[in-house]
Amino acid sequence: MFYEKLNRLKEKIIEQGNLVESMIEKSIRGLLNKDKALLLEVLQVDEPRTNEMEIEIDELCINLIARFQPEARDLRTIIMILKMNNDLERIGDMAVNISESALYLIERPQVKPMIDLPKMAEETIQMLKDGIDSFIKSDAKLAKSVCERDDIVDAYRDQILRELITYMISDPTTIERAIHIERISRNLERIADLATNIGEDVVYIVEGKIIKHGRYKESTGSA
Amino acid sequence: MIDIVLRAENLTASYDDHIVVKNVNLSIVRNSITAVMGPSGCGKTTLIRCFNRMHELSPKAKVEGKVYLIENLNGRREEIDIYSVDPMIVRRKIGMVFQKPNPFPTMSIYENVIAGYILNGIKLKKSEADELVEETLRKVSLWDEVKDRLKKKGTFLSGGQQQRLCIARALAMKPDIILLDEPTSALDPVATAKIEELLEQLKNTVTIVIVTHNVGQAGRISDFVAFMYLGELLEYGPTDTVFTRPLNEKTEEFLAGKIG
Numbered sequence: 001m002f003y004e005k006l007n008r009l010k011e012k013i014i015e016q017g018n019l020v021e022s023m024i025e026k027s028i029r030g031l032l033n034k035d036k037a038l039l040l041e042v043l044q045v046d047e048p049r050t051n052e053m054e055i056e057i058d059e060l061c062i063n064l065i066a067r068f069q070p071e072a073r074d075l076r077t078i079i080m081i082l083k084m085n086n087d088l089e090r091i092g093d094m095a096v097n098i099s100e101s102a103l104y105l106i107e108r109p110q111v112k113p114m115i116d117l118p119k120m121a122e123e124t125i126q127m128l129k130d131g132i133d134s135f136i137k138s139d140a141k142l143a144k145s146v147c148e149r150d151d152i153v154d155a156y157r158d159q160i161l162r163e164l165i166t167y168m169i170s171d172p173t174t175i176e177r178a179i180h181i182e183r184i185s186r187n188l189e190r191i192a193d194l195a196t197n198i199g200e201d202v203v204y205i206v207e208g209k210i211i212k213h214g215r216y217k218e219s220t221g222s223a
Numbered sequence: 224m225i226d227i228v229l230r231a232e233n234l235t236a237s238y239d240d241h242i243v244v245k246n247v248n249l250s251i252v253r254n255s256i257t258a259v260m261g262p263s264g265c266g267k268t269t270l271i272r273c274f275n276r277m278h279e280l281s282p283k284a285k286v287e288g289k290v291y292l293i294e295n296l297n298g299r300r301e302e303i304d305i306y307s308v309d310p311m312i313v314r315r316k317i318g319m320v321f322q323k324p325n326p327f328p329t330m331s332i333y334e335n336v337i338a339g340y341i342l343n344g345i346k347l348k349k350s351e352a353d354e355l356v357e358e359t360l361r362k363v364s365l366w367d368e369v370k371d372r373l374k375k376k377g378t379f380l381s382g383g384q385q386q387r388l389c390i391a392r393a394l395a396m397k398p399d400i401i402l403l404d405e406p407t408s409a410l411d412p413v414a415t416a417k418i419e420e421l422l423e424q425l426k427n428t429v430t431i432v433i434v435t436h437n438v439g440q441a442g443r444i445s446d447f448v449a450f451m452y453l454g455e456l457l458e459y460g461p462t463d464t465v466f467t468r469p470l471n472e473k474t475e476e477f478l479a480g481k482i483g
Contacts, residue, residue, distance in 0.1 A: 001423055002441060059463070065468040067442035 002068045006077070007016040009060045010135075016053045016088050017132035017198075019046060021125060023095035024155045024191060028121040031102035031184070032114060039106075042099040050092035053182060076208065080201040083136070087194040091128070094187040103181040111174045112165055120156035123149065124188045124195065131198035140206040142148075146199030147211065153192035160185040226397055227293055229274060230302075234331040235287035236269050236278050243269045245454040246288070250264045251400070251447075256422060257444035258462070262436065262483040267434045268452040271402045274432065276310040277318035283468035292316060292399060300333065311343065318393030319446045322405040324385030326377030326392070334374040335388055336360060339396040351370075359395045361419055362428075383414025386422065394429065401425075402434040419444050438478055442466055450474045 023046045030039035061082045064070065070078060127146050134143035164178040200212045229251040236244040244266040251257050259267040272278040273286050286406040290302045292313070305313045307479045316472070318339075326335045327418050336356045340347055348356065356373070360366040377388050386406055394402050401423075407415040422431055422444055435441050441462065450464045450473070458465060458474040469475045476482045 001419070058466075062467050063463045069439060069442075132362065 002064070002070070002074075003061070005064055006070075006074065009064065009081060012053065012057050012060065013084055014132060014136060016050065016057060016085065016136075017128070019050055019053065019093045020088050020095060020131065021090055021128050022046070023050070024098065024125055024128070024188075026119065027095045028104055028118065028125075030099060031105060032118060034106040035104065039099040039103050040053050042095055047092055047096050050089055054085055056073040057194070058082065061085070073205065073208075080205050084198050084201055087197050091191050091194050097187045098184050098206075101183045104180050104198050105177060108177055111177045111181060112163070115162050116156055116163075117181065117188075119219065120153060120160065120185060121171040121187050123153055123156065124192045126184070127153070127192050128198070131195045131202065134199060134202045135205070138206050139201075140203050143199040143202035143206070144211070147196045147203075150192050152194045153189055157185050157189040165208040197211065225250075226253040226295075228264050229249065229432075230256055230289075230291045230293065231274070232289040232291070234273055234286070234290060235272070235289075236266070236273050237285045238281060243454050247380055247456045248416070249449060249456060249459060251430060251432060253356050253399075254426055254428075254431050255446040255449040256426050258433045258441035259432065259447060259449045259451060260436065260441045261451035262477065263436060265438045265451040267436075267449075268404050270359060270451065270456075271319075272402060274400070275306075276313050277319060277433045279310075279386045315339065315343070316398050316444075317402060318396055318398040318402045319392050320386070320389050320401060320403045324382055324389050324411050326380070326385050326388050328376065328378050328400065330377060331374045332369050332388060335377040336395050338392050350418055353394055359391045361392055361446075361447060362425065364417070365391060376473070380447060381414070382397055383410050386410060386414070386418060390418075390421065390425075394425070398429060400432060403431065405434055405436065408437075415440075429439045430473055436483065437462045438480075438483075450477060452477070453466055465475050 009035065023042050026042050026046070029035065030042070061078050064078055065075075078122050126147050130142055131146045133139070161182060164182055168175050168178050196213070200210075203211050204208055227250045230449075231247055231249045234244060234247040247270060250449070259270060262266050265392065269278055274290060278284050278286055286306065292305050293314075294301045294303065305317075325336055326332075330338060333356050334341060336359050337347060337352055340352075343438045357366060357370075360369065365384060368384060372422060377385060380388060390401070390403075390406075409417050410418065419440065426446075433445070445462045447460065448462045449456055450465065450469075450471070452473050458469060458471045465474065466478065467476060473482065
């Protein structure tokens with residue numbers, strides 16, 4: 001009874017993870033291919049669906065705790081799913097932000113060739129994909145590797161910002177477009193942060209260890 | 224549309240002049256598990272005893288109001304006022320399992336399963352009886368454990384097995400509803416888990432109403448929950464809702480362990 005319901009909950013959170021992952025992927029593909037229909041799909045179809053799923057998953061978690069009083073790993077799993085659910089819905093909102101800026105950008109001339117942004121998006125999507133995979137496989141090692149990769153995405157954001165500042169200084173007419181590109185990069189960076197949270201949550205489920213706020217680096221001795 | 228199997232209207236039950244169930248209105252959903260919970264003495268057992276006319280067997284007991292059993296016969300819906308028909312027919316359609324396992328001590332396991340037929344004078348062919356005993360014992364996951372000793376007395380079984388035998392005895396009559404009064408309170412946790420699992424499986428074929436003072440059990444197994452307090456039905460609804468957002472303050476206090 002309980003495990004059937006818990007498995008259903010796990011399936012739901014994985015479905016939500018896959019949905020928001022596809023939202024980021026579509027928002028970037030829509031930007032690069034100037035595909036307006038794809039961007040509108042994120043806004044009009046996917047986002048309302050993630051909102052509905054968030055409420056559904058919240059209720060499943062609350063009902064399971066209220067009715068079965070789970071302990072130990074089962075309790076950790078449900079509480080972490082509750083947190084992941086919140087993070088995944090936020091990721092969905094960020095994919096919406098990216099799509100909105102992309103809709104602005106695809107109607108206008110390019111400020112510069114898109115080189116780092118697609119790489120940054122690829123790295124971010126892979127982090128989220130691995131975060132969800134680590135949950136599916138209960139793989140703490142993979143989950144930790146997600147947390148380690150956050151710095152790579154941060155570096156992309158800094159690099160993109162530096163470059164955009166140069167463009168904006170040399171040609172102020174690019175400022176509005178540059179701000180939208182920066183907005184996309186900032187949202188990707190936030191998504192990577194939330195993917196890191198998911199990695200940390202999975203480590204807590206599997207090992208019962210809290211590795212957030214630098215505790216992972218302390219425990220492994222890495223800088 | 225919600226498929227209702229039993230409906231109580233303004234049901235009041237008393238012993239002597241003492242009212243124990245006060246003006247209850249309740250509809251039980253077919254093929255679901257409904258848990259009736261509440262503190263000791265709140266009237267939950269009396270309520271379900273009114274559902275198969277057991278209450279009136281107690282001295283000076285009185286029942287007012289109506290209880291309807293709703294049957295679907297070949298797609299036709301028929302409402303039976305259970306207080307206007309033979310109580311024996313009612314008890315065949317609405318079986319009862321008690322707190323303490325009570326297999327008939329003089330009967331074998333085999334006879335216990337078909338006791339309802341024997342006691343009602345309903346003749347079964349040997350082949351029919353054999354088939355019914357095996358099918359019913361399989362339903363309660365007891366067949367493999369007892370198939371080689373069907374002629375032994377039911378009282379030789381463990382407590383959990385005896386209770387499953389009692390459930391089989393009720394099921395063998397092919398009832399619409401089974402009422403269970405604290406069926407696991409005399410059992411250990413392993414036997415309790417087995418019964419809970421069994422009830423979950425059985426609800427596909429029969430409607431289950433279970434009285435329990437154990438909040439955990441109500442949460443684990445029920446689809447709907449009724450909360451009784453001082454003879455009144457204070458709250459009734461889907462278990463998910465009642466357990467997370469109860470409307471009545473007393474329900475909240477009971478779930479939180481502050482009363483009960």
